[in-house]
Amino acid sequence: MDLAQMTAVELSAAIREKKVTVREAVEASLDAIAKREESLNCYVTVDREGALQRADEVQKKIDDGTLTGPLAGVPVAVKDNMCTKGMLTTCSSKILGNFVPTFTADAVIRLEEAGAVILGKTNMDEFAMGSTTETSAYGVTRNPWNEGHVPGGSSGGSAAAVAAGECFFALGSDTGGSIRQPASFCGVVGMKPTYGTVSRYGLIAYGSSLDQIGPLCKDVTDCAAILEIIAGHDPKDSTSMKRDDTDFTSALQEDVAGMKIGIPRDYFGEGLDPEVKASVLAAAELLKAKGAVVEEFDLSLVDYAIPAYYTIAAAEASSNLERFDGIKYGYRAEDCEELHKMYKKTRSQGFGAEVKRRIMLGSFVLSSGYYDAYYLKALRVKALIKKAFDDAFSRYDVILGPAAPTTAPELGKSLQDPIQMYLGDIYTISVNLAGLPGITVPCGVDSKGLPIGVQLIGDCFREKKLLRMAYTYEKARGPFGLDKEGR
Amino acid sequence: MANIISDETIEYVGILAKLELSDEEKEQAKKDMGRMLDYIDKLGELDTTGVEPMSHVFPVENVFREDVVTNGDTREELLTNAPGEKDGMFMVPRTFE
Numbered sequence: 001m002d003l004a005q006m007t008a009v010e011l012s013a014a015i016r017e018k019k020v021t022v023r024e025a026v027e028a029s030l031d032a033i034a035k036r037e038e039s040l041n042c043y044v045t046v047d048r049e050g051a052l053q054r055a056d057e058v059q060k061k062i063d064d065g066t067l068t069g070p071l072a073g074v075p076v077a078v079k080d081n082m083c084t085k086g087m088l089t090t091c092s093s094k095i096l097g098n099f100v101p102t103f104t105a106d107a108v109i110r111l112e113e114a115g116a117v118i119l120g121k122t123n124m125d126e127f128a129m130g131s132t133t134e135t136s137a138y139g140v141t142r143n144p145w146n147e148g149h150v151p152g153g154s155s156g157g158s159a160a161a162v163a164a165g166e167c168f169f170a171l172g173s174d175t176g177g178s179i180r181q182p183a184s185f186c187g188v189v190g191m192k193p194t195y196g197t198v199s200r201y202g203l204i205a206y207g208s209s210l211d212q213i214g215p216l217c218k219d220v221t222d223c224a225a226i227l228e229i230i231a232g233h234d235p236k237d238s239t240s241m242k243r244d245d246t247d248f249t250s251a252l253q254e255d256v257a258g259m260k261i262g263i264p265r266d267y268f269g270e271g272l273d274p275e276v277k278a279s280v281l282a283a284a285e286l287l288k289a290k291g292a293v294v295e296e297f298d299l300s301l302v303d304y305a306i307p308a309y310y311t312i313a314a315a316e317a318s319s320n321l322e323r324f325d326g327i328k329y330g331y332r333a334e335d336c337e338e339l340h341k342m343y344k345k346t347r348s349q350g351f352g353a354e355v356k357r358r359i360m361l362g363s364f365v366l367s368s369g370y371y372d373a374y375y376l377k378a379l380r381v382k383a384l385i386k387k388a389f390d391d392a393f394s395r396y397d398v399i400l401g402p403a404a405p406t407t408a409p410e411l412g413k414s415l416q417d418p419i420q421m422y423l424g425d426i427y428t429i430s431v432n433l434a435g436l437p438g439i440t441v442p443c444g445v446d447s448k449g450l451p452i453g454v455q456l457i458g459d460c461f462r463e464k465k466l467l468r469m470a471y472t473y474e475k476a477r478g479p480f481g482l483d484k485e486g487r
Numbered sequence: 488m489a490n491i492i493s494d495e496t497i498e499y500v501g502i503l504a505k506l507e508l509s510d511e512e513k514e515q516a517k518k519d520m521g522r523m524l525d526y527i528d529k530l531g532e533l534d535t536t537g538v539e540p541m542s543h544v545f546p547v548e549n550v551f552r553e554d555v556v557t558n559g560d561t562r563e564e565l566l567t568n569a570p571g572e573k574d575g576m577f578m579v580p581r582t583f584e
Contacts, residue, residue, distance in 0.1 A: 098568075099568060100567070100568060102561055102564040102565055102567075102568070195544060195545070196545065209542065209543060209544075235550070235552065238547075238550040239543070239547065241545070301533075303529070304529065304530060304532075304533060306526075307526055307527040307528075307529050307530050308530060310523065310526075310527065311527055311530075318503075318504060322505070325505070326570055327569070327570070327571075327577055327579055328565070328568065328569055328577060329568035329569065329570075330568070330570070331570070332570035332571065336580050337580055337581060338580055338581055338582075339579055339580050339581065339582040340505075341580075342579070342580045343505045344505050344506060344507040345507060347504075347505055347506055347507075348506050348507045348508065351506075356504075356506055356508075356512075356516075357516070357519055359504045359506065360497075360500050360501075360504050360506065360516055360519075360520060361519075361520060361523055362504075363500050363503040363504040364496075364500050364503075364520060364524075365527075366503075367499070367500070367503055374524075374527060376540045377530050377531070377535065378527075378530060379540030379541050379542055380535035380538040380539070380540050380541070381530050381533055381535065382540075382541045383538050383539060383540065383541035384533065384535065384538060386541060386544060418519065418523075419522060419523065419526055433544075434544060435544035435545065460544070460545075
């Protein structure tokens with residue numbers, strides 16, 4: 001039996017049917033890590049011993065009937081900005097290079113309770129600030145489809161690990177596209193749920209009003225199963241929502257007859273790679289053939305999403321990252337005689353260039369005299385963007401578009417021009433501003449052999465519509481993956 | 488570039504951000520911030536008169552709980568992460584003369 005071909009849900013079924021042991025599943029992931037990790041660098045930390053030990057514990061609980069769920073025994077990788085008790089958690093930053101949390105993030109606890117086996121922590125852009133995983137203090141991650149290209153970011157390690165079979169699924173976080181864009185670049189499924197669906201407790205904050213945890217996985221069935229487990233109200237996150245509709249696997253139906261898809265013309269204009277455009281529109285055609293009603297419309301305000309986002313995200317980041325001061329945990333600069341000098345030296349030495357850039361911008365837009373002109377203005381524009389989506393969802397069930405303007409860029413080509421890099425977030429970012437759910441599903445491969453993803457966006461709390469449509473599309477599209485493209 | 492960031496501004500923002508930038512980093516920060524603000528100025532094209540700033544997409548209310556301690560004493564555990572520790576407390580450099 002070729003374990004590498006299996007999805008998470010298929011693997012757990014095989015484990016329950018005693019065709020595979022949990023240890024064999026974990027060893028399959030560890031073997032893939034041994035084979036490819038040296039060049040790909042998907043992980044900051046691999047906990048080989050811990051995972052094997054846990055495999056045996058989980059096996060016992062499956063055997064005695066304690067664990068029966070769809071993720072029991074499945075090896076998972078966790079983005080390195082989610083706290084894991086006793087396991088190094090760096091946010092891919094030097095400033096947290098030695099941080100071992102004393103508690104575990106709520107989403108990770110839910111996975112553990114479901115019997116998933118944590119393999120380790122995945123590489124990311126430092127503090128999730130970046131779109132390529134190149135701002136990590138622990139080296140770049142390479143795209144498994146073509147190692148000369150980036151995996152996307154900021155959850156690039158998670159996306160690459162799933163694509164390369166170095167885990168069966170992974171958790172990522174999405175503040176402006178950080179799950180959906182790397183999933184698209186690596187040819188896997190990625191979903192950002194409605195804001196408040198998954199607890200942020202234990203997720204090291206970047207932009208608190210935008211951050212959401214979500215799955216990166218091999219197919220839509222896995223996506224629904226994982227989301228069902230990690231979603232849920234948590235009193236420790238004051239923005240966590242009480243929802244009674246989190247039975248997401250019930251939405252896995254092959255039926256889009258009569259569902260209305262809106263295609264924003266503004267998402268298909270200048271800057272969009274022609275191959276990406278053709279592939280995404282072909283996905284819409286396929287859904288049309290399955291009975292969906294497809295219509296073009298003007299979403300409006302698309303060009304204002306990026307400046308509004310970077311103002312708000314930078315402001316929140318400058319506040320959230322004040323806690324890294326060299327006192328309670330993490331890196332401390334040496335030989336500082338006085339407290340304030342220590343703060344400044346520690347932060348200056350501990351943070352990388354992109355993080356400092358955003359902290360500086362955030363401090364500026366929040367400063368006296370500029371707060372109204374920049375920060376409040378951005379919050380007003382956010383309200384207008386939310387309204388534009390409300391109008392769209394009064395007419396459409398789902399908005400369909402690309403996940404990113406291009407396929408994965410070459411390594412080393414993105415960081416010298418930050419604004420150019422920010423523009424790559426144009427199709428994902430407004431989803432975070434409006435708190436909406438979004439999913440990306442692979443829809444093709446370009447002439448360079450790099451994957452393309454189609455993004456489906458839903459109204460708040462309408463994950464089920466997205467999952468139903470994504471599932472129907474996936475069935476119509478047929479098999480997709482690194483191992484299925486003859487590589 | 489429409490937004491010219493002065494040395495004084497960068498110095499002030501550095502204080503707010505608690506960052507100590509080298510001269511080279513300061514020059515770069517001036518350029519970066521100027522370009523970014525030029526870009527953000529695009530928001531000015533939109534008339535937002537009468538639009539309330541939206542800090543949160545859903546109506547949020549204060550979350551209250553009973554004032555009861557639920558977590559245990561984790562002082563020892565927490566201090567293992569501290570760069571400086573003495574007598575069960577965080578140790579910091581001198582704060583005043």
